[in-house]
Amino acid sequence: MTPEDRFPGPEHPDSGPRHQPDLDVLPYGTYYEPEPAGYAEAAYESETYSGYGGARYLEQHWPATGQAHNVHAPQAAHPGYEPTLPDRPSPVHQSDDPPTIELGPPLAEPVPAYPYPAPAPGEPVGPLYVVGDVHGYLEELRAELRHQGLIDADGHWAAGRSRIWFLGDFTDRGPDGIGVIDLVMQLAAEAAAAGGYCRALMGNHELLFLGAARYGDEPVQSTAGTASFLAAWRLNGGQQHDLDRLEAHHISWLSRLPAIALEDGHLLLHSDTTAYLEYGESIPEVNDAVHDLLADEGVDEWWDCFRRFTKRFAFRGDAGPQAVHELLDAYGGSRVVHGHSPIPYLTGTVHADDGAPPHIPGPYIYADDLAVAMDGGVTMEGRLLVARLPI
Numbered sequence: 001m002t003p004e005d006r007f008p009g010p011e012h013p014d015s016g017p018r019h020q021p022d023l024d025v026l027p028y029g030t031y032y033e034p035e036p037a038g039y040a041e042a043a044y045e046s047e048t049y050s051g052y053g054g055a056r057y058l059e060q061h062w063p064a065t066g067q068a069h070n071v072h073a074p075q076a077a078h079p080g081y082e083p084t085l086p087d088r089p090s091p092v093h094q095s096d097d098p099p100t101i102e103l104g105p106p107l108a109e110p111v112p113a114y115p116y117p118a119p120a121p122g123e124p125v126g127p128l129y130v131v132g133d134v135h136g137y138l139e140e141l142r143a144e145l146r147h148q149g150l151i152d153a154d155g156h157w158a159a160g161r162s163r164i165w166f167l168g169d170f171t172d173r174g175p176d177g178i179g180v181i182d183l184v185m186q187l188a189a190e191a192a193a194a195g196g197y198c199r200a201l202m203g204n205h206e207l208l209f210l211g212a213a214r215y216g217d218e219p220v221q222s223t224a225g226t227a228s229f230l231a232a233w234r235l236n237g238g239q240q241h242d243l244d245r246l247e248a249h250h251i252s253w254l255s256r257l258p259a260i261a262l263e264d265g266h267l268l269l270h271s272d273t274t275a276y277l278e279y280g281e282s283i284p285e286v287n288d289a290v291h292d293l294l295a296d297e298g299v300d301e302w303w304d305c306f307r308r309f310t311k312r313f314a315f316r317g318d319a320g321p322q323a324v325h326e327l328l329d330a331y332g333g334s335r336v337v338h339g340h341s342p343i344p345y346l347t348g349t350v351h352a353d354d355g356a357p358p359h360i361p362g363p364y365i366y367a368d369d370l371a372v373a374m375d376g377g378v379t380m381e382g383r384l385l386v387a388r389l390p391i
């Protein structure tokens with residue numbers, strides 16, 4: 001049983017606990033290993049092929065993570081601060097529940113100027129990177145971004161006109177979710193000054209975190225009984241110190257994140273599910289639908305959205321390539337890149353015979369090479385993945 005995203009409610013074919021026989025029947029896939037330290041370009045790559053997601057991992061060319069670097073500590077919330085959202089209409093019940101959008105406003109503090117030249121007219125864009133689920137592991141994120149040359153020793157943007165997309169799930173389970181959000185917001189401002197950008201998708205844990213802050217223990221209706229956002233957030237690794245430090249500018253930024261994006265032919269999603277198709281036939285329609293829901297709908301509609309984006313494993317097995325094609329046909333692109341489902345669960349290699357933590361060489365390519373999984377399982381002693389696209 002995967003511990004990811006547990007919630008009160010019925011199980012679904014691609015969501016929630018999985019029986020071990022299901023985890024054993026997996027598609028052929030490819031592991032991509034990141035570039036070793038010291039290589040200036042991303043031309044180096046090595047692949048390990050594995051039948052049924054088998055664990056034939058390569059140890060060579062696998063660099064040490066390196067030393068983490070400190071950045072500015074996040075500001076603590078004012079004493080007695082309680083994050084709130086504006087009053088909304090009363091919730092309207094929806095039946096049949098299955099149980100996270102451009103960057104927000106500028107930082108409250110002035111952003112320092114950086115000595116980057118402005119892009120010339122018609123100048124090509126910089127390289128594209130994606131970051132898997134962080135889940136509050138701030139030090140691991142700093143170390144990996146530093147290892148990739150995307151931030152400097154002081155934790156500031158060092159990637160020039162590069163482009164970075166975070167695939168969602170900043171908080172819960174790890175020690176400093178608010179610190180992760182603060183760092184991403186800081187890098188977004190610094191990247192813009194350099195002619196690049198740092199953007200992020202909304203994951204299901206963003207929906208859960210915002211729901212816990214807004215609705216607390218207010219009951220939500222489900223076919224399995226009554227639950228609440230706060231209870232589900234705690235069950236899924238919610239950290240009280242993150243909720244205590246959540247401020248209005250965090251809420252504003254998180255609430256405006258897109259649910260889906262298309263970049264250089266890569267369809268970027270948080271969740272490996274086709275539930276996005278239930279919110280629109282185009283990327284703008286999906287993002288507008290999620291934004292409208294967060295702004296105007298009630299607790300039950302919000303809960304339903306959270307649970308739909310908590311589904312997983314849609315791209316595995318014989319039907320996986322067809323599920324990917326459904327998304328690509330609707331939204332464009334030639335390959336899906338997603339987080340959400342940790343690679344050790346996706347490949348069925350979560351438990352080693354010797355009890356050792358899972359070893360993740362890099363992103364996992366599967367579903368006839370149509371899908372790239374980026375959640376390296378940092379919450380289970382795996383790896384926080386940062387990769388340059390295309391893989």
